[in-house]
Amino acid sequence: MKLRCAVLDDFQEVATRIADWSPVADRVEVAGFSDHLTDEDELADRLAGFDIVVTLRERVPFPASLLDRLPRLKLLVASGMRNSVIDHAAAEKHGVTVCGTASSSxxxxxxxxxxxxxxxxxxxxxxxxxxxxxxxxxxxxxxxxxxxxxxxxxxxxxxxxxxxxxxxxxxxxxxxxxxxxxxxxxxxxxxxxxxxxxxxxxxxxxxxxxxxxxxxxxxxxxxxxxxxxxxxxxxxxxxxxxxxxxxxxxxxxxxxxxxxxxxxxxxxxxxxxxxxxxxxxxxTPHLGYVSQANYRTYYGEAVEDIRAFLDGAPVRVLGA
Incomplete structure (x- = not known):
């Protein structure tokens, strides 16, 4: 059975088109969401059935209270190599690997x-x-x-x-x-x-x-x-x-x-x-990092992160 991956805040609905997901296609089923949820109960309900979550920048907080409610989650990928809204200690406690990606200035x-x-x-x-x-x-x-x-x-x-x-x-x-x-x-x-x-x-x-x-x-x-x-x-x-x-x-x-x-x-x-x-x-609606080249990097390296995790050798691992 394939693992399930949620891509959050895919406002332009480009995540699965701007990068090549074929390296993990036989092991992962990807679902993109173009809306933005702020309510923790709604987030918990939406993500309860997913093993992997890809989130952009620091748009969606992942505090301990949310991670407590996602027992199936094993991998959290965030664009960029720093994320202050993920509770890294709680992620470690729950066995959730957190990985990042490169980004361009x-x-x-x-x-x-x-x-x-x-x-x-x-x-x-x-x-x-x-x-x-x-x-x-x-x-x-x-x-x-x-x-x-x-x-x-x-x-x-x-x-x-x-x-x-x-x-x-x-x-x-x-x-x-x-x-x-x-x-x-x-x-x-x-x-x-x-x-x-x-x-x-x-x-x-x-x-x-x-x-x-x-x-x-x-x-x-x-x-x-x-x-x-x-x-x-x-x-x-x-x-x-x-x-x-x-x-x-x-x-x-x-x-x-x-x-x-x-x-x-x-x-x-x-x-x-x-x-x-x-x-x-x-x-402008937070377009600073929204460009074709940056999105190709974000989602392309998200695929690399997922593949490496599934192969048992995670890359670009983030900590507290």
Whole structure:
């Protein structure tokens, strides 16, 4: 009898088409789900009959309380090589192997710049007006050359965003709790003396930090108040780094020029969420890692993980 594998959050229904599942087809039956469940009871009911689960990024938490209710589960595959919403100790207790996959920093870098450029040149508003017979040229775009890009975080993604900023002729500065002047210089950017100074002096602020206790709520009402009236804020990292209520309030008041978001406190975003109607907002439904190349990697390596597990030699095993 074949093992059963559930692929969660396959919103585009591409998981079984974008990768070759034939290496495990004789041993595994795959079922994809294009909806997103947040209720733990519903998740437990759905997954009770599966031996393997493939989950994308950190969209679905697997706490001990859920793993306790999945006695049949033996393998959990998550895209990426880090996952903070899986209780690894509970997985080990229940004999569940957790494996990851590689991921590329290119798609989120590209989406960051799509948001920055979309905001600066009012692309959505102008395109909508053109298509709907509205006024011809109703906005004046903001120039990027000669302006300052401020990066909160200068890791793998932040460094590449910085390089593109320099290519556009922008001055680039960066700040994070552990960033040194030497590391900033290696990336060709200035080290901002403080978070506050970066916010006060930047024309575009882009967030590229991992979410943790030190970064949760890093940008609250007081920090957002430091932004220039004509500045833009972009967050493609984690929603909780920016206080969502403070952000919505600032957008409604026109405290700064606008925001570009790809991450939200609840995903998918509920139909009545205030961000859906917030002014001065360019938003995308967490597309940062959604690209053909990345999906081929995610699902292709998920197949490799499954095959290796079935052969008794798991690869890319994740721990706490």
């Amino acid at each position: 290119t798609p989120p870098v590209e989406l960051t710049w799509a948001l920055i450029l979309g905001l600066a040149r009012n692309v959505v508003a102008e395109s909508t007006a053109l298509r709907e017979g509205g006024p011809w040229q109703s906005t004046v775009g903001a120039d990027l050359a000669g302006r300052r890009l401020g990066l909160l975080g200068l890791g793998k993604i932040g460094s590449r965003v910085a390089g593109i900023g320099r290519a556009f002729g922008m001055e680039v500065s960066a700040w994070s709790q552990n960033l040194t002047a030497e590391r900033a210089a290696e990336a060709g950017v200035e080290l901002a003396p403080s978070k506050e100074e970066l916010l006060r002096t930047s024309d575009v602020v882009s967030v590229h930090l991992a979410l943790g206790e030190r970064t949760r709520g890093l940008l609250g009402a007081a920090e957002l108040a430091l932004l220039k009236p004509d500045a833009y804020l972009v967050n493609t990292s984690r929603a909780a780094i920016v206080d969502q209520d403070a952000l919505i309030d600032a957008l409604r008041r026109g405290a700064f020029a606008g925001a570009g978001l790809d991450v939200f406190d609840v995903e998918p975003l509920p139909a009545d969420h205030p961000l859906r109607t917030a002014p001065r907002l360019l938003a």
